[in-house]
Amino acid sequence: MPAQLRDNNWLLSRLDDLWSHYFADVSQDNPVLIGFGRYSKYRLGSIKMERRGHRSKITITGMFKNPNIPTAVVDHTIAHELVHYTHGFSSKKVRLHRYPHAGGIVNKELEQRGMGFLTKAYKSWIKKYVSKSIGAN
Ligand SMILES: [Zn+2]
Numbered sequence: 001m002p003a004q005l006r007d008n009n010w011l012l013s014r015l016d017d018l019w020s021h022y023f024a025d026v027s028q029d030n031p032v033l034i035g036f037g038r039y040s041k042y043r044l045g046s047i048k049m050e051r052r053g054h055r056s057k058i059t060i061t062g063m064f065k066n067p068n069i070p071t072a073v074v075d076h077t078i079a080h081e082l083v084h085y086t087h088g089f090s091s092k093k094v095r096l097h098r099y100p101h102a103g104g105i106v107n108k109e110l111e112q113r114g115m116g117f118l119t120k121a122y123k124s125w126i127k128k129y130v131s132k133s134i135g136a137n
Pocket of ligand 1: 101
């Protein structure tokens with residue numbers, strides 16, 4: 001079977017999957033878009049509110065089009081951005097915290113929602129990824 005083509009539709013299906021399984025209590029108060037952006041080694045994902053209009057846009061590094069990157073790592077990045085959305089960053093929800101990453105709140109939220117396994121997968125991948133990058137330079 002050929003590897004799954006990773007395009008924006010694939011990202012959307014990952015987003016839908018995560019939302020329905022782990023964020024079912026979070027209403028989508030404004031449209032949420034997702035798409036691949038430029039290839040970035042260090043900025044894996046982001047969420048922004050469009051300047052005009054009222055849509056939240058999640059951008060995932062083009063690096064993750066590579067099917068060798070575990071799906072759990074991509075899921076972790078999407079889920080991370082969904083936590084920001086849930087906490088009222090780049091969304092119309094009430095802002096629950098002053099800063100988006102204060103005190104490890106993102107990973108805590110992932111853990112509470114049953115996605116600790118994604119954080120684990122991400123950490124083991126990033127360890128290998130960083131050591132490989134250092135070896136290449
Ligand atoms: Zn973040």
